[in-house]
Amino acid sequence: MSSTDGQQAYADYDRTTIDRTGQVEAFDAIGDRYDEVFPHKEGQTAAGAWLAEQLPAGSRVLDVGCGTGVPTARQLVAAGHRVVGIDFSPTMVKISRENVPDAEFHQMDLADLESGGLGPFDGATAFFSLLMLPRAEIPVALRMLHGQLKPGGPLALGMVEADVDDFGIPFLGNTIRVSGYLRDELRQVVRDAGFEIAGEESFAYAPASTDVSPEIQIFLNCRRRP
Numbered sequence: 330m331s332s333t334d335g336q337q338a339y340a341d342y343d344r345t346t347i348d349r350t351g352q353v354e355a356f357d358a359i360g361d362r363y364d365e366v367f368p369h370k371e372g373q374t375a376a377g378a379w380l381a382e383q384l385p386a387g388s389r390v391l392d393v394g395c396g397t398g399v400p401t402a403r404q405l406v407a408a409g410h411r412v413v414g415i416d417f418s419p420t421m422v423k424i425s426r427e428n429v430p431d432a433e434f435h436q437m438d439l440a441d442l443e444s445g446g447l448g449p450f451d452g453a454t455a456f457f458s459l460l461m462l463p464r465a466e467i468p469v470a471l472r473m474l475h476g477q478l479k480p481g482g483p484l485a486l487g488m489v490e491a492d493v494d495d496f497g498i499p500f501l502g503n504t505i506r507v508s509g510y511l512r513d514e515l516r517q518v519v520r521d522a523g524f525e526i527a528g529e530e531s532f533a534y535a536p537a538s539t540d541v542s543p544e545i546q547i548f549l550n551c552r553r554r555p
């Protein structure tokens with residue numbers, strides 16, 4: 330068992346409902362165009378810096394849905410941490426390994442983290458990866474992350490403020506399904522999963538592409554309640 334408290338959130342989740350159809354393919358096709366369209370990630374790097382500062386150098390940090398490894402895995406490695414990135418897209422994992430050779434990356438669905446044997450972790454980030462899940466799964470994924478973290482461990486979470494569930498949107502020539510909450514509900518979902526919220530920032534973000542709509546990004550600096 331990889332968690333410190335034995336919590337296995339996905340054990341009670343009906344995995345037959347998990348449908349990633351089109352999601353992996355979309356991110357494989359998007360590859361490093363993602364970084365061209367989402368430059369200037371001040372909010373994300375500030376949240377990554379908060380996380381890095383919470384932990385002594387050499388801590389093991391999980392980056393869930395690591396994308397290209399930039400900026401987050403690279404930033405955490407530069408801060409002296411041991412980074413384990415996971416992403417379900419083989420292309421993203423390949424790009425991450427090239428971008429951040431000193432981190433460890435695994436092609437893995439986040440729903441397989443509990444059985445993956447990688448944890449426990451001192452800290453974790455999940456920037457814009459949980460929003461790719463249907464709403465019914467987001468609390469499960471957060472409880473899973475609670476179980477993967479050591480007590481008191483920090484979690485830096487990035488979401489987009491939107492009242493949608495598994496909603497298809499055009500994204501860089503592909504269609505992806507996204508979910509989100511308005512911020513009060515997001516805070517509640519995070520607290521209900523066993524985290525306290527130590528800080529919050531939100532940013533209006535205009536991607537460098539007419540194919541992606543402007544969005545409100547929310548960053549929550551969280552800590553696993555024991």
Ligand SMILES: C[S@@+](CC[C@H](N)C(=O)[O-])C[C@H]1O[C@@H](n2cnc3c(N)ncnc32)[C@H](O)[C@@H]1O
Nearest residue numbers: 356394395396416417418438439456457458461
């Ligand atoms: C919007 S991108 C964000 C990338 C990176 N975290 C960042 O903020 O720069 C979302 C990433 O999460 C990955 N992802 C989405 N759902 C996932 C899942 N169920 N398991 C693992 N990775 C997932 C995608 O492949 C993609 O690389």
